[in-house]
Amino acid sequence: MIPTLPRPAWLRLGTALYVGAFLVFLFLPLVTVAVFAFNNAPYPAPPWHGFTLDWFLGNEASGRVGLFHDSDLLASVWTSTVVACWVTALAVGIGTANAFLMERARFPGKGALSLLMLTPLVIPGVILGISILAFASRIADFLSESFGLEADFLRPGLPLVVLGQFSFIAAIATLTISARLKRFDRTLEEAALNLGASRAAVLWTITLPYLRPALIGSAAIAFLMSFENFNTTLMLVGSDAPLTIMMYGRMREGATPVLNAVSLFLMLASAAIALTLVRRGRSARSD
Amino acid sequence: MSATASASSAPADLEARAVSKRFGAHLAVDNLSFAVARGSFFSILGPSGCGKTTLLRMIAGFIQPDGGSIAIGGRDMAGVGPNRRPVNMVFQQLALFPMMSVSENVAFGLARRGMARAERVRKAEAMLERVGLAGAGGKRTDELSGGQRQRVAIARSMVLEPTLLLLDEPLGALDLKLREHMKLELKQLQASFGTTFVYITHDQSEALVLSDHVGVMNHGHFEQLGTPQQLYYAPATPFVAGFVGNNNRVAGKALALEGALVQVGTAAGWSVRARAHGTIAVGSAVEAFIRPESAMLGRSAADFPPGQLAYTGEVLSLLFDGANSVVLLRELQSGQELRIALPQTGAYADLKVGDRIHFGFDPERAICFPAAAAHA
Amino acid sequence: MPELARAAWSRRLLLALLLAPALLWLSLLIVLPHLDLALLSFRERIAPRQFVPSLAQYRTFFTEPLYWHVFLRTALMSAGATALTLLVAFPIAWTIAKLARGRMSALLFVVCLIPFWVSETVRTLGWMILLRESGVLPQLLVHLGITAQPVELLYHDATILVGLVYTSLLFMVVPLVGSLESLDNALIEAAYDLGAKGGAILREIVIPHAAPGITAGCIVVFMLTLGNYLTPTLLGGKNSLWFTEQIYNQFITRFNWEQGAAFGFLLLALSTAMVWFGLKASGQRFSDVMRRT
Numbered sequence: 029m030i031p032t033l034p035r036p037a038w039l040r041l042g043t044a045l046y047v048g049a050f051l052v053f054l055f056l057p058l059v060t061v062a063v064f065a066f067n068n069a070p071y072p073a074p075p076w077h078g079f080t081l082d083w084f085l086g087n088e089a090s091g092r093v094g095l096f097h098d099s100d101l102l103a104s105v106w107t108s109t110v111v112a113c114w115v116t117a118l119a120v121g122i123g124t125a126n127a128f129l130m131e132r133a134r135f136p137g138k139g140a141l142s143l144l145m146l147t148p149l150v151i152p153g154v155i156l157g158i159s160i161l162a163f164a165s166r167i168a169d170f171l172s173e174s175f176g177l178e179a180d181f182l183r184p185g186l187p188l189v190v191l192g193q194f195s196f197i198a199a200i201a202t203l204t205i206s207a208r209l210k211r212f213d214r215t216l217e218e219a220a221l222n223l224g225a226s227r228a229a230v231l232w233t234i235t236l237p238y239l240r241p242a243l244i245g246s247a248a249i250a251f252l253m254s255f256e257n258f259n260t261t262l263m264l265v266g267s268d269a270p271l272t273i274m275m276y277g278r279m280r281e282g283a284t285p286v287l288n289a290v291s292l293f294l295m296l297a298s299a300a301i302a303l304t305l306v307r308r309g310r311s312a313r314s315d
Numbered sequence: 316m317s318a319t320a321s322a323s324s325a326p327a328d329l330e331a332r333a334v335s336k337r338f339g340a341h342l343a344v345d346n347l348s349f350a351v352a353r354g355s356f357f358s359i360l361g362p363s364g365c366g367k368t369t370l371l372r373m374i375a376g377f378i379q380p381d382g383g384s385i386a387i388g389g390r391d392m393a394g395v396g397p398n399r400r401p402v403n404m405v406f407q408q409l410a411l412f413p414m415m416s417v418s419e420n421v422a423f424g425l426a427r428r429g430m431a432r433a434e435r436v437r438k439a440e441a442m443l444e445r446v447g448l449a450g451a452g453g454k455r456t457d458e459l460s461g462g463q464r465q466r467v468a469i470a471r472s473m474v475l476e477p478t479l480l481l482l483d484e485p486l487g488a489l490d491l492k493l494r495e496h497m498k499l500e501l502k503q504l505q506a507s508f509g510t511t512f513v514y515i516t517h518d519q520s521e522a523l524v525l526s527d528h529v530g531v532m533n534h535g536h537f538e539q540l541g542t543p544q545q546l547y548y549a550p551a552t553p554f555v556a557g558f559v560g561n562n563n564r565v566a567g568k569a570l571a572l573e574g575a576l577v578q579v580g581t582a583a584g585w586s587v588r589a590r591a592h593g594t595i596a597v598g599s600a601v602e603a604f605i606r607p608e609s610a611m612l613g614r615s616a617a618d619f620p621p622g623q624l625a626y627t628g629e630v631l632s633l634l635f636d637g638a639n640s641v642v643l644l645r646e647l648q649s650g651q652e653l654r655i656a657l658p659q660t661g662a663y664a665d666l667k668v669g670d671r672i673h674f675g676f677d678p679e680r681a682i683c684f685p686a687a688a689a690h691a
Numbered sequence: 692m693p694e695l696a697r698a699a700w701s702r703r704l705l706l707a708l709l710l711a712p713a714l715l716w717l718s719l720l721i722v723l724p725h726l727d728l729a730l731l732s733f734r735e736r737i738a739p740r741q742f743v744p745s746l747a748q749y750r751t752f753f754t755e756p757l758y759w760h761v762f763l764r765t766a767l768m769s770a771g772a773t774a775l776t777l778l779v780a781f782p783i784a785w786t787i788a789k790l791a792r793g794r795m796s797a798l799l800f801v802v803c804l805i806p807f808w809v810s811e812t813v814r815t816l817g818w819m820i821l822l823r824e825s826g827v828l829p830q831l832l833v834h835l836g837i838t839a840q841p842v843e844l845l846y847h848d849a850t851i852l853v854g855l856v857y858t859s860l861l862f863m864v865v866p867l868v869g870s871l872e873s874l875d876n877a878l879i880e881a882a883y884d885l886g887a888k889g890g891a892i893l894r895e896i897v898i899p900h901a902a903p904g905i906t907a908g909c910i911v912v913f914m915l916t917l918g919n920y921l922t923p924t925l926l927g928g929k930n931s932l933w934f935t936e937q938i939y940n941q942f943i944t945r946f947n948w949e950q951g952a953a954f955g956f957l958l959l960a961l962s963t964a965m966v967w968f969g970l971k972a973s974g975q976r977f978s979d980v981m982r983r984t
Contacts, residue, residue: 057817152918414899424885
């Protein structure tokens with residue numbers, strides 16, 4: 029019940045306990061991962077053998093390969109970063125174009141198109157992955173058989189991973205940017221035109237600065253979603269594994285705490301991005 | 316000030332004794348006592364932040380008082396939850412349930428009492444008919460007009476036959492025209508139900524038109540409790556004089572006492588006579604209040620009865636509002652500004668800005684308070 | 692009127708420029724690949740590089756018990772995980788929206804969201820370290836004297852459910868908080884004032900009001916759970932028997948794309964049916980639900 033209605037003591041206590049238990053449930057896995065990054069043992073499991081930085085700094089000579097000397101892991105982090113940058117740039121670009129298209133333009137079939145733009149969000153990632161895989165392979169086969177062209181970028185590999193992730197992250201960017209453009213007061217543009225600005229100047233000095241928070245926000249979300257994506261990536265990946273795929277492979281085999289070390293970095297990076305976004309969001313709302 | 320509305324000999328349906336509520340350092344309701352007679356329409360009138368909503372919510376049971384007691388229908392309400400009190404409330408934004416039809420809204424409380432469906436449908440229909448909404452039971456709440464929504468909110472509470480109906484500024488959300496209409500309707504509904512209504516508002520006109528008794532609330536206590544006529548003609552404090560109806564406030568010193576009258580002089584040298592309220596010493600600071608309609612206008616000084624002071628003023632502006640038209644004057648010698656009602660005869664319809672005119676007051680209809688009493 | 696004609700022409704050019712990326716994206720990455728997948732699922736290989744149209748792939752699904760068992764199991768467990776997520780998330784959403792005030796409420800909300808900014812892989816790693824036989828919780832149970840030997844807490848259906856609920860919480864809490872915040876407290880007070888108790892208020896006022904949020908949350912959670920791969924395979928191990936795993940096996944391991952495409956379409960059909968059904972049941976529009984989440 030709400031605070032203005034009488035709440036019995038057991039209910040208040042129960043609520044407090046529930047919230048506490050919930051927070052433990054939320055953070056327990058994360059804390060566990062972080063703690064075992066520093067355990068002086070070859071496997072991330074109890075008991076506690078003392079504190080070590082081996083899983084960050086160790087090299088082949090010490091018998092324990094730490095994060096900074098694990099070239100496979102570092103390569104996969106780099107692969108993920110490159111993929112995420114591509115996806116972010118493509119998604120924010122098309123998201124902005126789509127926002128203007130849906131909020132400003134009028135054309136037949138607009139309703140159907142706006143519905144179609146949401147569909148990538150309700151298609152399971154695995155299916156997005158296999159459909160793009162199959163379609164790309166068909167085109168590649170066709171090019172190869174008909175023209176003798178070898179279109180390697182249409183075979184499983186990073187270009188396909190980028191396209192696969194982009195296919196649904198673009199929908200998210202479109203939603204985010206459209207939502208902000210919808211709230212834009214168009215009289216501001218009219219005022220700028222009235223004061224003698226050209227259409228390009230209005231876009232550059234009025235509209236895009238207004239969209240800035242949504243552009244930054246959707247870029248951050250796109251980057252994170254790409255970096256963390258697993259389902260679609262799994263179906264499209266070739267020989268260069270992004271980080272999530274690399275981690276998945278090692279987790280099935282039972283890996284050393286080096287995975288905890290890289291996870292800790294991921295957590296810190298995600299938390300930093302999340303907190304910046306939340307803070308920005310709050311100050312943008314109070315404007 | 317604590318008081319008891321006891322003009323009627325009927326038993327009290329609501330009785331508050333020394334009720335207090337504090338939010339942190341802020342004393343929202345300060346040792347308040349009053350009683351409301353059965354079947355009467357009682358209003359709590361005050362500016363926003365005066366504590367009237369807190370008081371109403373304590374009566375409803377949504378807030379527990381820090382001290383004192385509240386009795387409803389002769390029964391002490393300490394420890395009785397809001398859903399067990401013989402009290403129902405009409406909320407500020409009405410709080411009609413949008414997920415239910417009009418009829419389901421009205422029958423909601425009956426269903427909670429476990430009444431059979433057929434019976435409660437019948438009762439809800441009868442109640443809707445009583446408030447003039449026969450046949451509207453199947454509608455959605457957002458299909459109704461503002462006035463109809465208001466009636467549904469009242470019907471929803473009245474169908475439970477409460478001892479007391481609390482109304483939390485229910486007219487606040489309506490536009491002016493509808494508000495005037497709903498005032499009338501509310502009064503008629505209260506008369507036909509005969510239930511005790513406790514109504515809170517910041518609109519003095521609503522309080523005056525609707526109520527049998529009004530408590531004027533300020534800083535957590537009642538400045539005055541009385542009939543609308545008492546509040547208007549015999550305000551007990553400067554706050555009431557200033558808050559209820561329009562008034563010209565004149566601050567100055569008591570120059571002389573003439574029986575029940577005080578001669579008040581302003582710093583700028585204007586002087587006026589007014590009836591003294593309370594004890595006033597010569598030389599002390601005072602505040603006098605003069606109602607715009609208690610002043611008289613005249614084309615010449617000879618128009619005024621002998622013995623009455625007459626002044627000459629210059630017309631600053633004319634505020635034409637039909638029967639409520641007013642002229643804003645500046646007294647020539649002192650520069651004192653005053654609002655004076657224009658007589659409805661149209662005798663001064665030719666008045667223009669810049670004209671000179673004579674005016675005067677009946678001292679018996681002006682009232683003077685000691686200035687220190689402002690926060691008694 | 693050359694001026695007017697030029698303006699109209701440039702407007703049309705601008706529209707084309709804006710429309711082109713959207714159409715390329717949706718046709719090349721969404722519509723055509725799915726049409727291709729459909730074609731793929733309706734053919735059968737009779738000899739190397741020789742295909743005929745056929746329903747064989749779908750026939751296999753219905754005749755091979757393992758396949759439709761796994762399909763049914765995935766659907767039921769997803770439904771169960773959705774219901775559990777709703778139960779777990781509702782009190783938290785209520786606390787955030789109605790009980791906590793001002794900064795406290797905002798803080799609690801942010802704290803609830805933070806774990807979901809971290810990769811699902813990392814969170815699953817945490818659960819594995821906690822739950823496996825040599826992990827934290829089994830050791831703790833032995834230490835506390837509750838079990839004599841460390842027990843394997845991974846690879847059970849319950850473990851999969853816990854993992855799925857954990858992963859899905861965010862997608863339930865956010866729409867719930869949104870819909871509960873918009874519920875005017877005066878409605879609850881009014882219902883209470885008219886004699887309703889907790890249960891009646893929940894049933895008559897809160898749930899009807901929050902229905903759009905509840906539906907939105909359930910649709911999204913069900914969909915994501917159904918399509919999840921990582922959590923069931925890692926927490927369920929060989930016993931996971933999750934349908935996405937079957938798709939992966941057909942497509943990647945066995946290279947039987949025709950069969951994998953048919954499986955993909957069946958999963959897509961189930962997912963779409965549930966979304967459609969949820970929208971019908973709550974009388975909502977698809978676009979509104981998606982904007983809510």
